[in-house]
Amino acid sequence: MLVGRLEIQLRLFECHSLKDKRSVIQSIVRKIEHRFPVSIAEVGHTESLERSTIGIAVVSNGHRHIEAVLDKCVDFIEFENSCEIIETEIEID
Incomplete structure (x- = not known):
C-alpha cells in the first residue's frame, strides 16, 4: 500500500x-x-x-496511479479563477 500526499500553497x-x-x-x-x-x-x-494551504491524500497500490490523481488535482486547481498556486509538494510513501 502506498500513500500519496500533496500540499498546495495558494494565493487567494x-x-x-x-x-x-x-x-x-x-x-x-x-x-x-x-x-x-x-x-x-x-x-x-x-x-x-490572502493565503491558504490545502492538503490532499490518496491511497493506492500503484505509484503511477497516485501521481496521476495528484497531478489531476493540481491541474484542476490551476483553472480556478479565485486563486493562484504558489507552491506544490508531493510525497509518496
Whole structure:
C-alpha cells in the first residue's frame, strides 16, 4: 500500500473577509472531493485572507496511479479563477 500526499500553497484573490475565503476554499474542496478519489482539507494559513494551504491524500497500490490523481488535482486547481498556486509538494510513501 502506498500513500500519496500533496500540499498546495495558494494565493487567494478578492477575499475581503474570512467568510469570503472559507467560501472559496470550501468550493474548491467540494469540487475536488466529487471529482477525484482523495481526502482533502485546508491545513494551513487558516486565519490569513490572502493565503491558504490545502492538503490532499490518496491511497493506492500503484505509484503511477497516485501521481496521476495528484497531478489531476493540481491541474484542476490551476483553472480556478479565485486563486493562484504558489507552491506544490508531493510525497509518496
